[in-house]
Amino acid sequence: MQRTTGDKVEVWQDSHPMVALSFSQLIELLEVHFHVQVMEHDYECLSAWNGKSGNGIFVCTKKAVA
Helix, strand or coil: CEEEECCEEEECCCCCCCCCCCHHHHHHHHCCCEEEEEEEECCCCEEECCCCCCCEEEEEEECCCC
16 A cells, blocks of 8 residues: 655555455355446545455445346
């Protein structure tokens, strides 16, 4: 993670070992019933998840029932 405020730059590794699922596992579970978009954040903006970052926000919309 990196955050820049004025001329101050802070860099740190952010991880949370208490997470029981990987992003890939969570996506697989959610996709059964939802359209899933994964975004990442860097405290400045949201962007498409790069497939590597541990900072994710999951945006899901329910699939239409057939």
